[in-house]
Amino acid sequence: MNIGAYVVDTRDGRIGRVMGCVGPCVQLRPPGGGREWDCPAELLSPALPGEVLRARVRALNREGRLP
Structure with missing residues (x-):
């Protein structure tokens, strides 16, 4: 695995x-x-670009809700 690459943890689906x-x-x-x-x-398996995008959007949305 290359450092910086996005992957899926197949045990639970986390990216x-x-x-x-x-x-x-x-x-x-x-x-x-x-x-x-x-x-x-x-x-581990490689993450598809759409999976990475969804994960990043979720993270940004979570940050926007913090006080």
């Missing part, structure tokens, strides 16, 4: 941006920022 790799796991971060999580590399 994340690849931040790095540690051993067999890839470190992912949500498109709008937030807490990283680890996923085994074999359980």
Whole structure:
């Protein structure tokens, strides 16, 4: 996985941006920022552009609702 690429964690469908790799796991971060999580590399699939766009819009909408 290339750092900066968007992928889907097939365990739960979350989309994340690849931040790095540690051993067999890839470190992912949500498109709008937030807490990283680890996923085994074999359980990732490339994210389609539409999936990434939807995830980014959700993150922007969430930010707009914060006080």
